[in-house]
Amino acid sequence: MRARASIIVVGSEILKGITLDTNSNWLAKKLTGIGFEVARILAVPDEAGEIEWGLKALLECSDVVVATGGLGFTEDDITSQAIARALGLGYEFNNEAYKLIEQRHREDAVKYVKAAYMPSGAKPIPNNVGVSPGFIVEWRGKKVIALPGVPVEMKEMFERYVEPLLQSLTGRISMRAIVVTNHMVEAEVDELVRGLRRMEDVYVKTHAEKPVKITIVVYGGDVKSACAILERVIGDVSRRLNVKSVEKPLECSG
Amino acid sequence: MRARASIIVVGSEILKGITLDTNSNWLAKKLTGIGFEVARILAVPDEAGEIEWGLKALLECSDVVVATGGLGFTEDDITSQAIARALGLGYEFNNEAYKLIEQRHREDAVKYVKAAYMPSGAKPIPNNVGVSPGFIVEWRGKKVIALPGVPVEMKEMFERYVEPLLQSLTGRISMRAIVVTNHMVEAEVDELVRGLRRMEDVYVKTHAEKPVKITIVVYGGDVKSACAILERVIGDVSRRLNVKSVEKPLECSG
Structure with missing residues (x-):
């Protein structure tokens, strides 16, 4: 069974179109x-009601939910409290989190x-860039991870603390390649790659550009096996289509 | 009662992080x-299951749901069918839609x-840029509007056909202003503008930049009343904070 994750982005500024969500x-x-x-x-x-509804709706179908936004100290930051309520947990002063804040903001x-x-x-998850620590909380065998919405803080915390932890959960990686074809009509390319869409752990997406581009995403247990699958799919695509160029991960050279 | 809308974006390329959703x-x-x-x-x-679940979840709390993506002619485009199933409607050849396609692609x-x-x-909603028509379907007094995912097609169709229709539904507009302050600490600004967050039809967001910026969004029955509310809120902000500059809509000059 493939591990499933969902993302909840908290912030009225996103819903009002003030901020483009790139997180x-x-x-x-x-x-x-x-x-x-x-x-x-x-x-x-x-x-609060929307955050609670959303977290529950995502947990229904996910092993891990990552939340970003609303973790700060201003009045409209209510994500932590809403997460606590959605999970039926208390909401309390976290001594370790306060120590992290004290270390940076005496x-x-x-x-x-x-x-x-x-x-x-x-x-708590340390924030080495801004003010608010994130956190991870376990719930019925699932993980809820809350990170700030400021992109530079969120990214640093995810890469340093969250990614290594989650990598060990999935036991697999994915890799992608982009194939540029000499075909000008997406309908024709779609017809020719249909069979590849039936393969497990392979995602094939045609893009309506001229010439038509294809993105391939494959999953594997490690770099070697993912590269082998990717090469096989690229081979299949090349036999079916007139391929102009292939962009693939550096790890899969050869 | 303010009219509520939701947006559902359909496309595995978004969930895999291949495409940044700007729609x-x-x-x-x-x-x-x-x-x-x-x-x-x-x-x-x-x-199909995820699109159906999503549409239902959004209709629960919205008068209008706008869907983008998955409307095309390739095998992975299944939005129309999933919408039909979610609403308990048939899924059938639409003669008017086919005529629209014939007009452009003989x-x-x-x-x-x-x-x-x-x-x-x-x-059907005509697509004057690409291939696939969109559509609007009424359901239990609500509207579901489906548009293609290609941004240039989606935008043209929304502005030309959908926006005028929806404008008549809400009977109101909103306007926004951006206030740049001379304050350097968001916590301080947050403290000073708290009272404004209690006002109905006014949204005040502090941004963690240095100096601190504030976005104000207000709703009103027409341009004149929205401008009047916006001016009042800008006045309130100016009395509470040290304001450096205000950027407001051209319609509210004066």
Whole structure:
């Protein structure tokens, strides 16, 4: 069974079109890369009921839910509290989280005390860029991971603390290649690659560009096996289509 | 009661992080501009079950759901069929839709016949840029609007056919202003603007930049009343904070 992940983006500024959400795209690429099937991406406003509904709806179909946004110390930051309520956990001052804030913001730490409140049993994730720590909390064998919405903070925390942890969960990775064809009509290319869409652990997407491009994503247990699958699919594509160029991962040279 | 809208983005390429979804941001801004409260934005893969689940989940809390993506003629385009199933409607050849395709793609129209299949009772929306028509279908007093995922097609169709229709539904518009302050600490600004967050039909968002920026969004029955509310809120902000500059809509000069 492939491990499934979902992403919940919290912030009214996203729903009002004020801010373009780029976090979910970055996270989706990362999660796919370490072997997850990303099932749903949901954006909700800074409203407790919507965050709670959303988290529950994503947990229904996911082993891991990553939340971003609404973790700060301003009044509209309510993600931690909403997560606690959705999971039926307490919401309390986390001593370890406050120590992390104190280490970076000595005299100002008290201003940010709100960012140290988390669901009971949450394990804080250090924020080495901004103020608010993230956290990870286990729930019925699943993991909920909360990260700030500021992209530079979210990315640093994910890469340093979350990615290594999740990689060990999936036991697989994915790799992608881009094939540029000499075909000008997507309908024709779609017809020719249909058979490849039936293969397990292989995703083939035709893009409506001229000439038509194809993205291939494959999953494998490790770099070697993923590369072998990717090469096989690229071979299949090349036999069916008139291929102009192939862009593949450096790890799969040869 | 404010009219509520949601957006569902269909496409496995979004969930795998291959494509950055910019459609939902554009639509959220448009829908907010014509007076909607955007409640949820959801991205799901090209899987019938997920599209059906998603549409139902958004209809629960919305008067209008806008869907983008998966409307084409390739094998993985299954949005129309999934919408039909979610709403309990038939899925059938739409003569008016096929005529729209024929008008633009004479001899090739037969290749695109799949794009002419729609839920029973759907009203086609012409696509003057690409191949696939969109559609609008009424369901229990709500509207489901399906548009292609290619941004240039989606935008043209929304602005020309959908926006005028929806504008008449909400009977209101929204306007936004951006206030740049001379304050360097978001926690301080948050403290000072808290009272404004209690006002109905006013959204105030502080941004963690240095100096701190504030976005204000207000709703009103028409341009004049929205401008008046915006001016009042800008006045309130200016009394509370040290304001450096204000960027407001051209319509509200004075």
